[in-house]
Amino acid sequence: MRIQTGFEITYDCPAPVPMMLTLSVHPSRRGDLETPDWVRTDPPLDVRQYLDGFGNICSRVLAPAGRLTLSADFVIRDSGLVDDHAPDAPQIPVQDLPDDVLIFLLGSRYCETDRLSDMAWTLFQDTPTGWGRVQAIVDYVHNHIRFDYQHARPTKTAYEAHAEAVGVCRDYAHLAIAFCRCMNIPARYCTGYLGDIGVPTIGVMDFSAWFEVYLGDRWYAFDARNNRPRIGRVLIARGRDAVDVAIANTFGQANLAGFKVIAYDLPEAA
CATH class of the missing domain: 3.10.620.30 (C8orf32 fold)
Known part of the structure; x- marks a missing residue:
């Protein structure tokens, strides 16, 4: 199965604000990407990535004053199978x-x-x-x-x-x-x-x-x-709870002005 996936998120920033983003596909799924899942910025900004303590890919940007749009648009392959089911799986002491x-x-x-x-x-x-x-x-x-x-x-x-x-x-x-x-x-x-x-x-x-x-x-x-x-x-990220996997941590005022997420299956490539 091929899944068309992506997002477009827009912020209005009264002043420059550092941002920490968790928007990239998890390392465990990167081998399934057919096209890159780069985080794009408009206006263009330097995006620096690192792995956090839970193994998630995080991105750092310094958003300028004004409107900033973050986006990605990519295709990822998936097995097409439903979630694993193991009714005999035991609890471990x-x-x-x-x-x-x-x-x-x-x-x-x-x-x-x-x-x-x-x-x-x-x-x-x-x-x-x-x-x-x-x-x-x-x-x-x-x-x-x-x-x-x-x-x-x-x-x-x-x-x-x-x-x-x-x-x-x-x-x-x-x-x-x-x-x-x-x-x-x-x-x-x-x-x-x-x-x-x-x-x-x-x-x-x-x-x-x-x-x-x-x-x-x-x-x-x-x-x-x-x-x-x-x-x-x-999967994008795992952690203890939502604190560890917030899509955006903004270290200053950033007002959400637009939000769109897509994920739908595509026909198999010829």
């Missing part, structure tokens, strides 16, 4: 987890395990361990939160998402991640492209949030908002 996985058991800015631990154990202690427990968490979060863009805000935490029972894909992911961590299941936040491939069109395209859990000897993708296997996830 904490003492046997790899060292680099342990950080994804800890509370973080948007995933307050300390505030949700008692609730998590009350809700999920009687569920089967491993895959079955994660699926029970996903089912609960999917049914508990009502999706509504009008209730999105950048400060909403997992605890608040549960209390308000409404939010967007990042809120579903944060709550599911927090519950998994409370139950000693490593979970990490993912952001990327997820077009309406193989499912009915569900609205205006945006970057998507899902999460991964460590079961057996590997990570598996779960999606509490959609709660169904999906085709064509294109």
Whole structure:
């Protein structure tokens, strides 16, 4: 499968402002790119890239005063297969987890395990361990939160998402991640492209949030908002929560003036 993918984001900046961007395809998917995913700027700017502590590609720019448009437009190949399904994947005891996985058991800015631990154990202690427990968490979060863009805000935490029972894909992911961590299941936040491939069109395209859990000897993708296997996830970044994978951190005033994301399947090349 070939997926046409990209974005166009416009800011109005009253004064020059440094920006840190997380908009490039994750290193694990770069071998699938048919065309480059370069971050373009209008006006042209120097773009310097580096790998952050989670292995994501970040870009640094100094935006001038005035209007700045960031964009990319590329084609990436995908297997066309739905998310992996492994109902027998076991939960690994904490003492046997790899060292680099342990950080994804800890509370973080948007995933307050300390505030949700008692609730998590009350809700999920009687569920089967491993895959079955994660699926029970996903089912609960999917049914508990009502999706509504009008209730999105950048400060909403997992605890608040549960209390308000409404939010967007990042809120579903944060709550599911927090519950998994409370139950000693490593979970990490993912952001990327997820077009309406193989499912009915569900609205205006945006970057998507899902999460991964460590079961057996590997990570598996779960999606509490959609709660169904999906085709064509294109990963941009992973981290503890949305703090680590924000598409843009601006160190000064930058007013969002335009936002467009695309991801749709193309015919196979002749």
